[in-house]
Amino acid sequence: MTTASQVHARVPVRAEHEYDVLIGTDLLAELPALVGEAARVFLMHPPSLSARAREVAGTLTEAGYQVVTEELPDGEQAKTAETAARCWASLGRAAFTRTDVVIGLGGGATTDLAGFVAATWLRGVRVIQVPTTLLAMVDAAVGGKTGINTAEGKNLVGAFHSPSAVVCDLTWLRMLDAVDLRAGMAEVIKCGFIADPRILELVESDPEAALVPDGPVLTELVERAVRVKAEVVSADLKESSLREVLNYGHTFGHAIELHEGFRWRHGEAVAVGMVFVAELAHRAGLIDAELAERHRHVLDLVGLPTRYRAGTWDALRTAMSRDKKTRGATLRFVVLEGLARPTRLTGPDPALLEASYAAISEGSDDD
Numbered sequence: 561m562t563t564a565s566q567v568h569a570r571v572p573v574r575a576e577h578e579y580d581v582l583i584g585t586d587l588l589a590e591l592p593a594l595v596g597e598a599a600r601v602f603l604m605h606p607p608s609l610s611a612r613a614r615e616v617a618g619t620l621t622e623a624g625y626q627v628v629t630e631e632l633p634d635g636e637q638a639k640t641a642e643t644a645a646r647c648w649a650s651l652g653r654a655a656f657t658r659t660d661v662v663i664g665l666g667g668g669a670t671t672d673l674a675g676f677v678a679a680t681w682l683r684g685v686r687v688i689q690v691p692t693t694l695l696a697m698v699d700a701a702v703g704g705k706t707g708i709n710t711a712e713g714k715n716l717v718g719a720f721h722s723p724s725a726v727v728c729d730l731t732w733l734r735m736l737d738a739v740d741l742r743a744g745m746a747e748v749i750k751c752g753f754i755a756d757p758r759i760l761e762l763v764e765s766d767p768e769a770a771l772v773p774d775g776p777v778l779t780e781l782v783e784r785a786v787r788v789k790a791e792v793v794s795a796d797l798k799e800s801s802l803r804e805v806l807n808y809g810h811t812f813g814h815a816i817e818l819h820e821g822f823r824w825r826h827g828e829a830v831a832v833g834m835v836f837v838a839e840l841a842h843r844a845g846l847i848d849a850e851l852a853e854r855h856r857h858v859l860d861l862v863g864l865p866t867r868y869r870a871g872t873w874d875a876l877r878t879a880m881s882r883d884k885k886t887r888g889a890t891l892r893f894v895v896l897e898g899l900a901r902p903t904r905l906t907g908p909d910p911a912l913l914e915a916s917y918a919a920i921s922e923g924s925d926d927d
């Protein structure tokens with residue numbers, strides 16, 4: 561017996577075309593209508609979702625589509641040139657045409673790769689994103705940034721390629737590990753600091769309720785975070801300026817991910833990155849100590865890390881120099897000059913950077 565779809569919200573994104581982010585429960589039945597005219601569907605998923613991917617494939621096959629399923633390596637291992645090349649080979653064998661559709665079913669690693677494969681196959685075919693982690697629902701699957709990593713850094717190869725729809729079915733979150741749910745909360749909290757303080761109030765007033773999969777608080781948090789992202793992306797798809805605010809905490813966060821050989825969860829690295837950049841903004845005289853401390857407090861409440869290993873500064877500084885916001889040799893950070901007031905800090909004094917690092921280092925005097 562199938563359960564009826566319940567659409568809680570439909571958030572529009574105005575990019576090179578307009579598309580909706582559907583938020584709700586039991587939304588599988590919505591997929592065939594979204595696939596529409598295509599004859600073939602290329603369904604990409606991680607190994608953790610193999611059984612569920614067969615159900616999705618079954619629904620699409622019953623609706624008359626020819627489904628080619630591609631099981632990817634798990635997590636960040638999927639975001640490589642080798643895996644993309646494997647997908648292109650599968651698409652070639654299936655004679656996948658410009659009117660066919662890619663579906664990314666999985667977390668952010670899957671949706672980033674699926675978007676990239678769709679952007680590059682035949683110079684661009686449609687992609688429908690079906691995010692199954694909190695992080696992918698509120699962030700990765702929305703907005704059209706797609707890409708893979710290289711040995712030199714995070715997301716260094718990619719394309720802007722907007723999905724034709726995003727289907728956030730909150731029931732997927734019931735089977736997600738608690739640590740992955742928490743990791744996704746980092747990007748939700750990011751939206752709270754850069755644009756929507758109500759998000760912070762909701763998490764602070766009941767952190768346990770905020771982490772109940774498909775509960776009312778998490779549903780509201782997902783909708784609020786998606787609305788923040790949709791608004792920013794609709795105003796600046798290709799990151800000429802405003803979109804940089806979505807990178808809050810990411811300069812330092814991506815450096816941690818590279819330094820850890822992509823074994824840290826993205827959301828955990830971003831959590832530490834936000835505390836770092838809050839310390840930096842405080843030292844630069846942009847925010848008060850209370851707002852900097854609020855970062856630590858709210859991230860702590862949901863069990864996210866707020867510190868990083870001491871003795872790693874040189875490696876992290878080098879990794880940060882490859883950040884996409886860097887201009888020439890000048891580092892640029894998204895910082896706050898008040899709650900929900902993001903701005904940029906260009907070429908901060910190296911002493912301030914090191915002092916901020918010392919403040920968040922494990923084993924430092926500030927412990």
Ligand SMILES: NC(=O)c1ccc[n+]([C@@H]2O[C@H](COP(=O)([O-])OP(=O)(O)OC[C@H]3O[C@@H](n4cnc5c(N)ncnc54)[C@H](O)[C@@H]3O)[C@@H](O)[C@H]2O)c1
Pocket residue numbers: 606607608609634635636639666667668669670672692693694695696699700701702703704705706715732733735736737740743744747825826827
């Ligand atoms: N494109 C963007 O705008 C954007 C935004 C934010 C993050 N990202 C990228 O997203 C990635 C992180 O995404 P993530 O945190 O979702 O990690 P992930 O994709 O690695 O998924 C985390 C784990 O959860 C498993 N999983 C997925 N759905 C599940 C479910 N419903 N039940 C059980 N297990 C499930 C996966 O197999 C994996 O092991 C990073 O690569 C990051 O760079 C991209």
Ligand SMILES: O=C(O)C(=O)C[C@@H](O)[C@H](O)[C@H](O)COP(=O)(O)O
Pocket residue numbers: 699703705714715747799803804806807810884
């Ligand atoms: O959508 C954006 O823009 C973001 O920056 C969202 C980030 O959460 C996300 O991790 C993104 O993939 C980072 O992009 P990058 O351009 O710094 O690689």
Ligand SMILES: [Zn+2]
Pocket residue numbers: 699747810826830
């Ligand atoms: Zn991110």
